[in-house]
Amino acid sequence: NAGVTQTPKFQVLKTGQSMTLQCAQDMNHEYMSWYRQDPGMGLRLIHYSVGAGITDQGEVPNGYNVSRSTTEDFPLRLLSAAPSQTSVYFCASSYFGTQYFGPGTRLTVL
Amino acid sequence: AQTVTQSQPEMSVQEAETVTLSCTYDTSESNYYLFWYKQPPSRQMILVIRQEAYKQQNATENRFSVNFQKAAKSFSLKISDSQLGDTAMYFCAFIARETSGSRLTFGEGTQLTVNP
Numbered sequence: 001n002a003g004v005t006q007t008p009k010f011q012v013l014k015t016g017q018s019m020t021l022q023c024a025q026d027m028n029h030e031y032m033s034w035y036r037q038d039p040g041m042g043l044r045l046i047h048y049s050v051g052a053g054i055t056d057q058g059e060v061p062n063g064y065n066v067s068r069s070t071t072e073d074f075p076l077r078l079l080s081a082a083p084s085q086t087s088v089y090f091c092a093s094s095y096f097g098t099q100y101f102g103p104g105t106r107l108t109v110l
Numbered sequence: 111a112q113t114v115t116q117s118q119p120e121m122s123v124q125e126a127e128t129v130t131l132s133c134t135y136d137t138s139e140s141n142y143y144l145f146w147y148k149q150p151p152s153r154q155m156i157l158v159i160r161q162e163a164y165k166q167q168n169a170t171e172n173r174f175s176v177n178f179q180k181a182a183k184s185f186s187l188k189i190s191d192s193q194l195g196d197t198a199m200y201f202c203a204f205i206a207r208e209t210s211g212s213r214l215t216f217g218e219g220t221q222l223t224v225n226p
Binding site: 033035040041042043044045048058088090092094097098099100101103104106 | 114143145152153154155157160201207213214217219
């Protein structure tokens, strides 16, 4: 039981590039979320999903897209990377309100 | 909208002593969950303790316990017999039960340092 996994662990992009952050969970949780954490701050919700085929926006959705074709996977796409998207990204799955986090992806946009 | 406030950006404690981290929140919801998460230098988010708002009894997990005051909207974390491994950023978090899947709101965090 791996829990929540994220790839890659580190990524450097140039402004304007696109990429996908991968997230997978093996706990059969319906709910999954993406958060970003900027230096010295708590986590802010980007997008979330309450089940396969259903997604919705969180607090800071601009510049990101998500889809949920399976229960296990919830990828986050950066459409055109900007320096303001430099951050640490956490994926989480949840069960009865308790969120279980992946190890995070540190993204730098130059 | 919910808000979570941690008024102590930094705290320190001597090893083996007790420390209390403060958290207040604001919500119009009646059913919700509260959490304390720990984030060590590895950046992994680790669940420390969870409290369900409808339960009057304060949650405990080994050396960690909470003081949940629902009327005052206060949710403090007490760490007993502090250990060096407790050094981390601690986040208080709230989620409404009706949307319990995903919309977790975090406080700003408290950096705790345990000194030898």
